[in-house]
Amino acid sequence: MNEKNVEYLGKQLFYTGMEDIPQESLVRNIQEGKPGFVMELIKENISGEAKGIPYFRQSDKGNYFFNNFDMVTTPKGLDPIIQSYWVRKAEPIIVKDANGVPVKDEHGNEQKEWINNTITYAQAANLGFGRAINKTYVKVNKEDPSKNEKYNTWQVLDFKNPDANGKYPLKNISGYDIDKVLTEYNFKELATEKGVKDFSDSLKRGNCQSATYVHPDGAVKKLYVEAHPLSKTSLKIYDANMVRINLSMKRPKIKEGQELVPDQQQNQVEIKDNKVKESLTPPPKEKTVRAKTKRGKSPA
Known part of the structure; x- marks a missing residue:
């Protein structure tokens, strides 16, 4: 078994917020040598259930890759919502001072800040429960990475405009401080x-x-x-x-x-009698965590 491959996949799970998936389960699936497998991470709170499903594929050279996951959110009393997210690599930007001059370390090298471009398990769950997240991304300059720029945006799922596959596009919102x-x-x-x-x-x-x-x-x-x-x-x-x-x-x-x-x-503090009950949204504390594994084919 390729231990470096296991370590790499473990880091990917960590940066997507799914480090609670037991490593021994990951190792067992890899040792079986299947061309692909899926795992599950389920968490519950008062909003309902959030289930992350990472997909693993084996390359022609035998290494496994984790490139995407599904998030299935099931609000209490409502049908499940399934969204798919890509696992993207972190991208660097050059750290600059207030005057736009690159900041250098003690060795004279330009300092870099690495930005996680992947929507994490927790962010995906909150989006599925109808809440907004604030996310920083990197606009990549393929010709000159030193000119990469980061930008920040609020995002929500656009439940009113599903695509042909029934998935909901991410909607960017600006101007909210x-x-x-x-x-x-x-x-x-x-x-x-x-x-x-x-x-x-x-x-x-x-x-x-x-x-x-x-x-x-x-x-x-x-x-x-x-x-x-x-x-x-x-x-x-x-x-x-x-x-x-x-x-x-x-x-x-x-x-x-x-x-x-x-x-x-x-x-200022009076509450109307005719309150309107919206879809449940939870406080941040999670009640239970359990991890499962199951065999299955990864999506095409």
Whole structure:
């Protein structure tokens, strides 16, 4: 058995967020010498089940390659959604200072930053559950890699426009500054600089983040929030039972010399009786993890 091949595949699984697949299962499949095999990684949370299915193929020289995986998300009470993702190699960019001058290390070599262009297991799961992710990619210059450029975008699955194979295209969304949006909300978790960063990073990964709303009178309310880049300026907010809250819970904007009257204060946190229940989205904590392997042919 080619141990370097096993090590390489293990690294690929790690960078796609599927390192929980047992290595002994991977080794056993390789030792059997099959032309191709699939494995499974299943995780569950209150949204439902997320199942990653990596496909492995054997080359003519006997090495195995992991080039793509399926993500099957099954929201509770709804039909499964199947999406396919390519495993792409990391690409480098030259690190530059504020003036655009390449930064060099102590040996005089230009410093490089490697960007993971692959959508990971967790990102794919969050997309499948209808949430947005924030992803950095590299625009590759094939003629001169030193001119590679990175760019950042919010992405969602476009469920309204499936392709001929029933898969949903990724839709890029620009103009959504999550850090600026968070300044308009009075969540307890945003009281410190570190708290703001952790909260922002969680939303960028596509998580449904728990939050504690602080009422002007000091009362607190447990909530869940998601990034909402389509709105450009707000968050999706749910109560403790994952029911969508439709009223704005932003800090009230007060003009100079104007005071907020009690009725206006109350209106900031009042929840409508006719709540609209949307597709379930989970808090980030996962309940169980189990890994399976099964024999099967990889897709053409």
